Amino acid sequence: MSYLIRILLRFSLGLVLCSPQVGLAQTSQQEIKQAAELLATFLNAGRLVVEQNQSLINDPRKGDKGFTPEVFERAVLEEFSRQTHIDLRTSPPSLPPSTRELLALLLRTSKEVVADAQFVINQRGIGYKNFIPATFGSQAARKFSARSNVTIKQTALDPRNLHNAPDAYERTVLLRLATQPMTSPPIIEWIDGGTTLRVMTPLYYSEDCLTCHGSPKGILDISGYPREGAQVGALAGAISIHIPLDRR
Numbered sequence: 001m002s003y004l005i006r007i008l009l010r011f012s013l014g015l016v017l018c019s020p021q022v023g024l025a026q027t028s029q030q031e032i033k034q035a036a037e038l039l040a041t042f043l044n045a046g047r048l049v050v051e052q053n054q055s056l057i058n059d060p061r062k063g064d065k066g067f068t069p070e071v072f073e074r075a076v077l078e079e080f081s082r083q084t085h086i087d088l089r090t091s092p093p094s095l096p097p098s099t100r101e102l103l104a105l106l107l108r109t110s111k112e113v114v115a116d117a118q119f120v121i122n123q124r125g126i127g128y129k130n131f132i133p134a135t136f137g138s139q140a141a142r143k144f145s146a147r148s149n150v151t152i153k154q155t156a157l158d159p160r161n162l163h164n165a166p167d168a169y170e171r172t173v174l175l176r177l178a179t180q181p182m183t184s185p186p187i188i189e190w191i192d193g194g195t196t197l198r199v200m201t202p203l204y205y206s207e208d209c210l211t212c213h214g215s216p217k218g219i220l221d222i223s224g225y226p227r228e229g230a231q232v233g234a235l236a237g238a239i240s241i242h243i244p245l246d247r248r
């Protein structure tokens with residue numbers, strides 16, 4: 001009898017000792033998932049701001065466009081807050097510090113991309129300057145990934161830019177997304193025994209995209225790439241995020 005009690009006691013003590021750890025792992029898994037979703041939303045918000053200013057950026061008659069890193073920052077924070085109800089300007093207490101740091105880093109690298117492009121953006125006499133949501137997004141994501149343990153990437157099954165080529169995991173998910181209806185929610189998965197989070201947020205072609213990605217297939221677009229012959233609503237690619245559980 002006493003032996004049984006001892007076993008039971010040891011067992012429950014074990015549970016008590018174990019449970020905080022399980023709880024912690026779950027919290028950080030939740031936190032990481034939220035961080036990945038917010039990073040994808042932030043990168044998308046930046047792409048949208050570039051898109052909204054595209055005709056200004058491409059205006060050949062204007063020199064100084066006033067599309068400075070500060071103007072970009074105000075617009076992207078406004079857009080992010082509109083989409084998430086999180087206002088990063090007021091350092092929201094609801095976000096864990098590590099998530100706030102990652103978002104601050106993505107803001108910094110996004111502003112750097114806008115700063116680096118100032119000379120090109122402010123050229124008079126040139127229309128298309130290759131400063132578009134896709135080039136902005138690739139560069140901001142690449143700079144961000146080089147400075148953190150989180151990897152963000154814009155990818156597609158048949159990418160224009162080979163830096164955007166999918167890895168094996170991304171390829172499998174893109175093939176799966178391509179067979180699903182438009183506006184599929186992001187695919188969120190823990191892989192490698194729960195130690196790595198992968199999030200794939202699908203991007204779909206809208207009418208605006210088809211001036212470059214549409215028909216006639218194979219004919220060069222304004223950016224110098226052959227058009228894909230894509231249709232409205234087809235899967236264009238995804239924003240892919242990769243976060244290891246323990247090393248952020």
Ligand code: HEC
Nearest residue numbers: 134135138154155156159160161164204209212223236237
């Ligand atoms: C002005 C032409 C143009 C328009 C309009 C355009 N794109 Fe692209 N897209 C490009 C170029 C150029 C690249 C390669 C960017 C780079 O160098 O990383 C690209 C890359 C991409 C990529 C990354 C994978 C790859 O092929 O390298 C995705 C995804 C993408 N575009 C989706 C879209 C979507 C969705 C839209 C509309 C919302 C859109 N594009 C509008 C020119 C365009």
